[in-house]
Amino acid sequence: MNGIFEQKYKEWLTLQISEEKNHRRREMLEKGLGHGTVEFLRRIWFPAVGNFDYLYPEWEVRDLNNGHRYLDLAYRPDDSKGCIEIQGYGPHARDLDVRRFKDLCWRHSLLALDGWTVLPIAYLSIMDEPKQCQQLVLAFIGKFTAIDTPSQLSWVEAETLRFARRLLRPFTPREITAHLRISDRHTRRILRKLVDSELLCITSGKERVRAYKLR
Numbered sequence: 001m002n003g004i005f006e007q008k009y010k011e012w013l014t015l016q017i018s019e020e021k022n023h024r025r026r027e028m029l030e031k032g033l034g035h036g037t038v039e040f041l042r043r044i045w046f047p048a049v050g051n052f053d054y055l056y057p058e059w060e061v062r063d064l065n066n067g068h069r070y071l072d073l074a075y076r077p078d079d080s081k082g083c084i085e086i087q088g089y090g091p092h093a094r095d096l097d098v099r100r101f102k103d104l105c106w107r108h109s110l111l112a113l114d115g116w117t118v119l120p121i122a123y124l125s126i127m128d129e130p131k132q133c134q135q136l137v138l139a140f141i142g143k144f145t146a147i148d149t150p151s152q153l154s155w156v157e158a159e160t161l162r163f164a165r166r167l168l169r170p171f172t173p174r175e176i177t178a179h180l181r182i183s184d185r186h187t188r189r190i191l192r193k194l195v196d197s198e199l200l201c202i203t204s205g206k207e208r209v210r211a212y213k214l215r
Contacts, residue, residue, distance in 0.1 A: 005046050009038075012052040028058045028070065036086035036123045037072050040133075043126055048134035049141065053077075063110060071111075080144040081116040084137075088123050117143060142166025156180055157190055161199060161214070170203040170211040 013029065020026040033041075037057065045055070059074030075082030085108075111118050119140050125133055142165060153161075163179055164171060177187045191212055194200040204211035 002042070005042055008046065008052065009041060012055075013057070016057065022060060024068065025058055025060050025070070033057050034072070034086070036088050036126070039123070040073075040084070040086050040121060040126050043130045044121070044133045044137055047130075048137050059083075061111070061114070063107075069107065075141070075144065077144050081114070082140065082144055083111055083116045083118045084140075085118060085120045086123060086126070087120050138167060138169070156182065156186075157194060160190055160194060164200065164212070164214045170213045172211050173209070 013033070017026055017029045020029065041052075045052075054075055054077040056074040056076060057072065059071040059076075061069050061071060063069050071083045072086050073084040075084065108118050108120075117140070119136070121133060121136070159180060160176055163176065167175075173184065173187050173191060176191065177184050180187070182190075188209075191200065191209070195202060195212070198215055200212045201215045202209050202211070203213050
């Protein structure tokens with residue numbers, strides 16, 4: 001995985017630089033991304049998502065004083081506004097003074113008012129809790145991948161499809177049972193119907209299906 005990551009990461013960053021017309025952002029990208037951002041991509045994003053589609057590092061935004069600020073990572077499918085900020089830990093974080101703390105709060109507030117969905121990720125969580133961070137990222141992506149469901153579906157069938165879209169990976173009947181709070185028998189009846197309707201497909205198991213995904 002690490003070798004694949006290094007190759008895909010280099011291709012992605014090179015493309016970002018070559019396509020950037022804004023000299024300020026291009027210069028920042030040419031300097032390379034911060035350690036926390038690279039580790040987030042290596043340990044969290046790429047293992048969970050498998051690509052860097054719609055992801056833009058050092059994305060430039062304007063502030064109230066018409067100055068420039070840069071987001072660690074912007075996620076922009078269909079011009080949506082998702083922002084991932086890596087919160088470091090060290091002298092910078094431990095000794096955060098009042099002015100810098102206020103500036104950080106202003107930064108997040110202004111992004112929220114401008115329609116950005118901000119996901120702050122602690123560097124220590126990246127290193128110590130990668131699986132939880134990966135689930136958080138998948139849920140974050142799910143906010144920007146709405147799915148239309150056929151009107152004839154019941155609410156539990158429609159919610160099963162929405163759950164599958166948010167998860168972005170194969171899922172088990174047990175996960176649907178826990179999510180919808182219904183019986184195992186009811187869950188398997190719903191999943192069987194969605195497979196017959198060609199909305200889901202089976203990814204694991206034959207006599208007893210163990211996993212499904214969106215078709």
